[in-house]
Amino acid sequence: MEPPEPPPPPLDAPVERPGWVRALWTAAGLACVGLGGLGVALPGLPTTPFVVLAAACFSRSSPRLYRWLIEHRLFGPLIGDFRAGKGISLRVKVWAIGCMALFTGYALGPGLPEGQVLVRVVVAAVALIGALYLLRLPTKARPE
Secondary structure (H helix, E strand, O other), rough: OOOOOOOOOOOOOOOOOHHHOOOOHHHHHHHHHHHHHHHHHOOOOOHHHHHHHHHHHHHHOOOOHHHHHHHHOHHHHHHHHHHHOOOEEEEHHHHHHHHHHHHHHHHHHHHHHOEEEEEHHHHHHHHHHHHHHHHHEEEEEOOO
């Protein structure tokens, strides 16, 4: 038996943060929406992680933008599935981990100057944590 879905946060709850902090969260959310939108058109760019991240940013900055995103006809279901514990699609997992592996490999190889051992360890650790997080997420079943 699955645990009950937690109630969603109130959509019109005031955000208690200084204006400049809300502006940074809003800018990050808008950038993520832009990347998620590109992911709809570009087959190599995943959409779901960026949209979920945008929702997290907007929940910290703007109830109006958060409401717009979770009620959006295209992006809303992605967030709803993620919040309901249905996970993300296998395609998104493969692309996200593949892109992380590609960019991490570049950073660990020719992307960083020699002698930057600590930076290389941090980059590798962050990539490993990100990959493990994605692998732990449930894989969304394909629609029948």
